[in-house]
Amino acid sequence: MRTFFGSSIAFCALVATSSHANPAQICDDLQRFICAPGSYDDGTGSASNPTVLSSGQSEIEQKIAKRAHDEFLKALKDPDNTYFRKTVLSATGLSLSPHCAKAEDHPSAKCLSDMATGLVDIFSKQQGSNPYQTQAYAMGAPAVTDTTFVTESPIYEGAVQRILDHTKELLHAEDIDKKARDKVFPQIKTLLLSKIKQMVKDPTVRKNLTDKVKAIRYDSSDCSGGTTSVPGLLMPNAFYNPSKNTFNFCSGMTLQNKSEFQMAFVMAHELAHSIDPCCITQGPSDFSFQFPEGGTRADAEAAYPIQGVIACLRSEQSVKARAADQVPQVSQSQGNYGGYGNYGNYGNYGGTGGGMVNNSQPQAPPPFAGFCQNDQITESFADWMAAEITPEYISKNYPKLSSEQRRFGYSNIWRGSCMDDATARQIAVADPHPAQGDRSNRILLVQPKIRAQMNCPKTPPRGTVYCAPPGFRSSSVPIPRPTPEPDMEGVVK
Amino acid sequence: MRISIAIVVTVLLSSLTVMSSARAQKAGATPAAPSFILDARSYYGERVVRFTLAEEGGKTVMTMASNAGDFSRRVLSSKDVEFLKAEFAKLPVPERLPGECARFHLTVTLTKGPKTAEAKTSCLGVRTITEPAYARFARILVNSI
Numbered sequence: 194m195r196t197f198f199g200s201s202i203a204f205c206a207l208v209a210t211s212s213h214a215n216p217a218q219i220c221d222d223l224q225r226f227i228c229a230p231g232s233y234d235d236g237t238g239s240a241s242n243p244t245v246l247s248s249g250q251s252e253i254e255q256k257i258a259k260r261a262h263d264e265f266l267k268a269l270k271d272p273d274n275t276y277f278r279k280t281v282l283s284a285t286g287l288s289l290s291p292h293c294a295k296a297e298d299h300p301s302a303k304c305l306s307d308m309a310t311g312l313v314d315i316f317s318k319q320q321g322s323n324p325y326q327t328q329a330y331a332m333g334a335p336a337v338t339d340t341t342f343v344t345e346s347p348i349y350e351g352a353v354q355r356i357l358d359h360t361k362e363l364l365h366a367e368d369i370d371k372k373a374r375d376k377v378f379p380q381i382k383t384l385l386l387s388k389i390k391q392m393v394k395d396p397t398v399r400k401n402l403t404d405k406v407k408a409i410r411y412d413s414s415d416c417s418g419g420t421t422s423v424p425g426l427l428m429p430n431a432f433y434n435p436s437k438n439t440f441n442f443c444s445g446m447t448l449q450n451k452s453e454f455q456m457a458f459v460m461a462h463e464l465a466h467s468i469d470p471c472c473i474t475q476g477p478s479d480f481s482f483q484f485p486e487g488g489t490r491a492d493a494e495a496a497y498p499i500q501g502v503i504a505c506l507r508s509e510q511s512v513k514a515r516a517a518d519q520v521p522q523v524s525q526s527q528g529n530y531g532g533y534g535n536y537g538n539y540g541n542y543g544g545t546g547g548g549m550v551n552n553s554q555p556q557a558p559p560p561f562a563g564f565c566q567n568d569q570i571t572e573s574f575a576d577w578m579a580a581e582i583t584p585e586y587i588s589k590n591y592p593k594l595s596s597e598q599r600r601f602g603y604s605n606i607w608r609g610s611c612m613d614d615a616t617a618r619q620i621a622v623a624d625p626h627p628a629q630g631d632r633s634n635r636i637l638l639v640q641p642k643i644r645a646q647m648n649c650p651k652t653p654p655r656g657t658v659y660c661a662p663p664g665f666r667s668s669s670v671p672i673p674r675p676t677p678e679p680d681m682e683g684v685v686k
Numbered sequence: 687m688r689i690s691i692a693i694v695v696t697v698l699l700s701s702l703t704v705m706s707s708a709r710a711q712k713a714g715a716t717p718a719a720p721s722f723i724l725d726a727r728s729y730y731g732e733r734v735v736r737f738t739l740a741e742e743g744g745k746t747v748m749t750m751a752s753n754a755g756d757f758s759r760r761v762l763s764s765k766d767v768e769f770l771k772a773e774f775a776k777l778p779v780p781e782r783l784p785g786e787c788a789r790f791h792l793t794v795t796l797t798k799g800p801k802t803a804e805a806k807t808s809c810l811g812v813r814t815i816t817e818p819a820y821a822r823f824a825r826i827l828v829n830s831i
Contacts, residue, residue, distance in 0.1 A: 340830075
């Protein structure tokens with residue numbers, strides 16, 4: 194009986210495993226695993242989904258919050274800061290609390306601590322540290338004007354500067370810079386140069402792109418924006434700066450993600466921006482690539498030096514990279530005027546920065562003005578190139594990783610990049626990136642070397658296509674079909 | 687090739703008007719146009735944050751979403767709404783937007799009624815004459831959530 198029972202349980206467990214938990218499904222849907230709860234060590238570092246942390250904050254963020262509390266408390270205690278205390282009392286609603294009666298002149302210890310806590314909340318929002326996970330002030334919120342009195346106070350700004358200085362130490366910015374500058378960046382740059390050599394046929398264009406990429410310098414992990422502090426020191430971010438030909442890997446990227454898969458991919462993505470369909474035209478005018486004057490979008494796409502990739506990335510089987518005048522989708526709720534749903538009103542680079550509009554007079558569509566405005570192709574291209582480069586970086590630097598670690602690693606690139614429908618609808622019309630699910634499943638997951646490293650079947654998921662680089666196959670027509678076989682090392686011939 | 691942003695926005699809003707009219711006629715009803723909508727889009731490298739301020743059910747609601755997955759909504763008082771409108775009115779308009787600001791800018795569009803909108807764009811985090819005013823406006827937007 195016991196044996197029979199045991200056998201039955203074993204059988205049921207086997208059935209349950211095969212019908213409900215099938216790790217091989219990751220080969221069809223990487224995005225679902227990206228959104229799964231938990232922390233995953235891929236052998237190069239680990240990454241966590243921030244939504245599963247009970248506090249909503251990493252350990253380092255808690256340390257920063259404590260330091261911020263101490264700094265604000267110090268400022269609030271200063272007997273000369275009566276007016277500042279008044280602004281904080283109003284901006285936090287504490288002026289209504291009995292324990293803060295006359296706190297502008299004679300604050301109690303508890304009231305001071307509560308005021309400091311309110312300032313930490315304001316600071317966190319401004320710095321982009323998980324600021325919007327809660328709606329603490331959604332009801333009975335302080336007046337915007339009152340909060341603005343606080344954030345524009347020199348006393349607040351002084352405290353913020355001291356907090357930021359300390360934050361840089363806590364983030365171990367020097368360690369991030371060292372790894373980024375000395376290890377990852379040089380290799381990623383070399384790999385991008387090799388891709389240019391392979392993919393760009395025209396020798397003059399190839400030389401100009403090569404010279405430009407060779408000159409890119411790593412700036413730093415400090416993305417606090419100097420005096421502007423716009424981006425936020427704690428916000429996960431990275432960027433290529435076309436005017437300086439530099440790039441930044443921001444320290445906020447490492448708060449909950451230490452994976453080198455992420456660092457390599459993000460660096461490759463940012464460096465790829467230097468030659469994306471927008472930035473390829475930027476640089477010294479006599480040596481920069483220029484699209485045909487007065488041509489159509491199709492003319493320009495055909496002229497792009499890496500042949501075929503733009504058309505493929507725009508296809509339904511790939512990431513459907515949208516351009517301003519290509520998709521008639523309309524969503525007027527929430528005021529979706531302009532963007533990737535219905536396009537049109539950001540940036541007119543080289544033109545003026547504003548204007549009055551009378552929309553009662555329909556006009557003809559504007560002529561093609563380049564890929565820098567309202568076009569997802571730039572981010573799509575950067576993702577695509579990063580997916581070409583990252584598996585080569587990983588195979589060179591971490592040749593002994595298991596396929597399970599690689600599965601963790603490729604999902605760690607965007608670990609926790611998930612959003613609900615309301616957020617997706619709100620941001621979709623403004624975001625130059627393709628939908629996150631498409632980035633994961635139609636760029637990363639279709640790349641043959643990545644599939645080989647993840648021990649996935651060679652054929653990409655149904656309905657998707659790998660946008661092969663020039664020379665990879667004879668045609669770049671974006672229709673799904675088998676891709677060439679990787680060899681034993683995952684290198685596609 | 688340079689194109690005026692006004693033309694771009696005009697075309698956009700014109701097409702929206704035409705399409706929304708067609709949709710309303712098809713449905714047999716004309717939806718009430720909100721008296722105004724403020725739509726601010728912040729671009730800084732990989733980060734995109736969108737703020738919209740619009741009337742919903744008799745209230746004025748600020749909604750924020752970012753491509754990092756952040757989302758929040760808050761009802762603003764009429765005093766705050768007027769404050770934001772006044773701050774928008776103060777924003778200077780740069781004579782020229784440098785190409786390097788394609789991924790570093792703040793665009794704010796204030797639509798008044800169904801026919802007119804005013805759009806203002808400046809670099810964000812890239813030093814220009816108008817950038818500090820837009821950086822300040824971005825901070826105010828964060829304060830409004």
